[in-house]
Amino acid sequence: MSWLFSKEAIGLMPPFLFMAVRFLLAGLFLALWGLPQLRRLNALQWRRSLRVGLCFAAGMSVWILGLFHGTHVGEGAFLTSLGVVLVPVIGRWVFAEQVPMSTWVALPIAAAGLALLSLHDGFTLASGQWYFVLAAALFALYYTLNTRAANHRASHAEGAVTKVPALALTTIVMLTVGVVTAVLSAVYEPWLPTLSTVSGTLVMWVLASALLGSAARFLIQTYAQSLSSHSHGVVIMIVEPVWTASLAAIWLGERMTSQQLAGCVVILLALLVSRAWPSASASA
Numbered sequence: 205m206s207w208l209f210s211k212e213a214i215g216l217m218p219p220f221l222f223m224a225v226r227f228l229l230a231g232l233f234l235a236l237w238g239l240p241q242l243r244r245l246n247a248l249q250w251r252r253s254l255r256v257g258l259c260f261a262a263g264m265s266v267w268i269l270g271l272f273h274g275t276h277v278g279e280g281a282f283l284t285s286l287g288v289v290l291v292p293v294i295g296r297w298v299f300a301e302q303v304p305m306s307t308w309v310a311l312p313i314a315a316a317g318l319a320l321l322s323l324h325d326g327f328t329l330a331s332g333q334w335y336f337v338l339a340a341a342l343f344a345l346y347y348t349l350n351t352r353a354a355n356h357r358a359s360h361a362e363g364a365v366t367k368v369p370a371l372a373l374t375t376i377v378m379l380t381v382g383v384v385t386a387v388l389s390a391v392y393e394p395w396l397p398t399l400s401t402v403s404g405t406l407v408m409w410v411l412a413s414a415l416l417g418s419a420a421r422f423l424i425q426t427y428a429q430s431l432s433s434h435s436h437g438v439v440i441m442i443v444e445p446v447w448t449a450s451l452a453a454i455w456l457g458e459r460m461t462s463q464q465l466a467g468c469v470v471i472l473l474a475l476l477v478s479r480a481w482p483s484a485s486a487s488a
Contacts, residue, residue, distance in 0.1 A: 206417025207277055207448045208455050210268065213409035217398040219268040220389035225410055227264075228382030230418035234375040241372035249368045252353045256373065257380025259349055263342030264381050265388060266335050274332025278449030278458050279321060282468040283336035285445040289314045289478045290344035298348060310478035317474060320467030347429075350377075354430035370427040377426075378418060442475045 213222045235242065245253070267284065274280045289310050295301035318337070322329045329337065353368050368376075389395070398406075449468065452458040460468065 205451065206413055206421060207271070207281060208451055209409050209413040209417050210271055211277055211456070213406065213413055214268065214272050216403070216406045216409070218389060218393035218395075219272040220265070220385045221393055221395060221398060222410065222413075223264060223268050224382050224386035224389050226382075226413045226418055227378045227385065229410070229414035230422075231375055231378030231380075231382055233415060233419050234371060234378060234423065238369075238371040238375040241369045242375065245368065245372060248366050249372075250376070252349075252366060253368050253373050253376040254380060256346065256349045256353050257377040258384070259342065260346045260377050261381040261384035263339050263346050265385055266342060267339040268385075270332050270335030270339055272332075273335060274330070276458060276460075276464070277452040277456060278445070278460065279464055279468065280332065280336045281445035281448035281452075282471045283318070283321065283333060284340050284343065285442070285471065285475060286314055286318070286337065287340035287343035287347065288442060288475050290341060291347050292478075294341075294344045295348045298345070299352070306480040307478050309480075310474040313477055314471055314474035317467045317470030317472075320463055320470060323463075350426060351429045354426055367430075370423065370430050374419075374423045374426045378422065442472075442479065446472065 210222070210226075213226075270280055270284075271277070289307065292301065292303045292307045293311075296303045322333060350373070353366075354370055354373055355367060445468070449458075449460075
């Protein structure tokens with residue numbers, strides 16, 4: 205639903221300004237309940253949380269540009285979901301995690317789906333599509349960092365507790381995204397037109413995005429990832445593009461061409477293949 209809330213909101217205000225208001229509201233809302241947890245965090249936990257927040261801020265900044273410049277929400281959701289396929293690859297690159305064979309099988313399938321969505325007059329991606337693909341890579345890194353921050357109970361090297369409670373972690377991440385996008389908005393966007401034309405409709409979309417699409421959604425997601433001992437906990441994200449495309453068709457009246465539909469189906473196949481069988485370490 206947050207895809208649709210965001211699409212409606214950025215039709216009424218600049219994208220970075222919307223993200224700043226959305227995530228600052230979400231972070232402050234969560235902080236009302238998370239303050240005791242935040243006060244108990246040690247320096248290492250704060251660093252890990254801020255690292256997750258900065259990574260997510262980069263991903264969300266690129267994602268909102270994709271939503272702003274893109275012409276098809278459902279297609280954008282499938283492109284962004286490529287991050288699920290990339291999670292084990294990022295885990296291998298950053299933390300030397302084992303990559304299951306299913307990922308190597310899924311990657312060329314995902315590339316074929318991407319090609320179907322971009323092959324018009326040669327292999328060309330529109331600006332919105334490029335933003336979504338870049339966001340997918342950044343989200344893959346975010347999923348990996350978020351899972352580790354929410355899971356790892358102790359650092360053997362430093363002898364300190366490093367697992368960050370889900371509420372505290374989500375609060376810090378939300379506020380970090382809000383601050384980063386507020387700076388981007390202050391540098392690149394005019395605020396006066398929006399501030400002088402605030403409407404009840406705009407307030408409704410912003411509040412829905414902040415409370416439901418950000419605070420509730422990412423708190424639940426972070427808590428779920430805290431229950432998983434491996435980056436494969438992100439498997440639930442497989443269903444997101446299907447929901448988004450379906451709701452966009454109902455809400456926005458979006459329709460897909462046969463080539464777009466084929467590309468999305470192939471990407472969904474890649475997501476399913478990537479989770480066909482876990483690695484030995486994940487099973488353990």
